[in-house]
Each structure stands twice: as C-alpha cells, then as structure tokens.
Amino acid sequence: MEKPGPRTTARPLIIERPDLQSPPQRVLSAGLTALLWAVWAYLWLPVIALLGWLFGASRFYEEMVVASGDVALLELLGWYALVIGLLAGSLVCWASYNFIRFRGKERRSIRRATTIEEIAARAGFKPDVVRRWQQAQMLSVRHDASGAIESVEIVASTHARTATADGSAGILAGR
Structure with a gap:
C-alpha cells in the first residue's frame, strides 16, 4: 500500500484541455x-x-x-x-x-491606467498592502458571501503568509 503524502500534480489530460x-x-x-x-x-x-x-x-x-x-x-x-x-x-x-x-481611423481610445490608490479604495485596503500584493507572485484570496474580500494570503514556495491592512502577518483583521 502506498504511503500517504504529497504527490506531484499530474498534467491535465488533453481531453480536459481542448486548447492544447x-x-x-x-x-x-x-x-x-x-x-x-x-x-x-x-x-x-x-x-x-x-x-x-x-x-x-x-x-x-x-x-x-x-x-x-x-x-x-x-x-x-x-x-x-x-x-x-x-x-x-x-x-x-x-x-x-x-x-x-473606418479604414485608417482608430476611434477607440486607450483606457486610463488605474492607480494603486483607486484599487485600494475600491477593495477597502491600504495602498501599501495592495502594492505588496501586486509584487507577489501568487496570492490566495478568500471572499465572503457577498463577494467582498475577506483575506488575502501571499503564497510563498514553502509557506503562506497572510498580509493584513496593518502590514503584520496573520489573519486579515484591519482594513
């Protein structure tokens, strides 16, 4: 019988990924x-x-x-x-x-880039926290029943660290 433990993730079957x-x-x-x-x-x-x-x-x-x-x-x-x-x-x-x-006429315009402050205000967090999230390679985001962000974890290769509004690690408490 096999020993329990983590296994490597198998590549998805091509039938599940027709784009491949x-x-x-x-x-x-x-x-x-x-x-x-x-x-x-x-x-x-x-x-x-x-x-x-x-x-x-x-x-x-x-x-x-x-x-x-x-x-x-x-x-x-x-x-x-x-x-x-x-x-x-x-x-x-x-x-x-x-x-x-319309040949040669581009009527569409480029959207204005959204600032970190606008993103933070919309999500209800401090801009420096959102900046850290953007610099992270991987995040784990949990939402409540209404779709609002409950917590965000910056996922590292060996462990996960939860970023809070006050910058400390742990459960996201302050906004």
Whole structure:
C-alpha cells in the first residue's frame, strides 16, 4: 500500500484541455465524433422506422415517394438557400461598407491606467498592502458571501503568509 503524502500534480489530460490540441487533432476529433453519431443514428433506424409505421408514417411515404413531394421539397430548399444567401450578402456588404468607412481611423481610445490608490479604495485596503500584493507572485484570496474580500494570503514556495491592512502577518483583521 502506498504511503500517504504529497504527490506531484499530474498534467491535465488533453481531453480536459481542448486548447492544447493542434488544429489537425481538432478536425480529426470533430470528424470522428460526427461519424460515430451517424453510425449511432443508423443503428437506431429500424426502431425509428417501426415507431413511424406505428404512428402513421405511411402518410410521409405517400407524400414524398408516391406524390413526388421531393420535388416540392427541393424547390422550397432552393428558396431557403436564396434567402440565406441574400442575408449573408447583406451582412458582407455592411461589413465591407464599415471597413471602407473606418479604414485608417482608430476611434477607440486607450483606457486610463488605474492607480494603486483607486484599487485600494475600491477593495477597502491600504495602498501599501495592495502594492505588496501586486509584487507577489501568487496570492490566495478568500471572499465572503457577498463577494467582498475577506483575506488575502501571499503564497510563498514553502509557506503562506497572510498580509493584513496593518502590514503584520496573520489573519486579515484591519482594513
């Protein structure tokens, strides 16, 4: 039996991190997924046909096969394609118009940098404490039920130290 103790953290499986997959892996994964869903649907076809027969799908057969309803369906799908094409074309025209209109003009402005004093005032802490937090490599922040910061720990490589508003180590007490 293994001894209890800390273990190294395992790297996450690629299935849990799709952003780690290369584009060919993503295409292969999507293709295999679509293929296997199609096989799964194909395996259910006899049951679907039986249920359709039980619930009167013979009407579908009469309309589509006997009365050549597929011609009307294809005509309707053609109209759908035309409408979709017109909508897509209008969006492309609008995007092109805006591209030409705003080419070379940058209307967006850079936001003003937030000062440490503003951050500290918003969080309810002293600026020197917030400055130490910004210099730390890792923090552990605990929030109360309303989302306000309860405590902040500066996490070191071997131990954690809690920074308080008065600069001492321990539970965050003063604000």
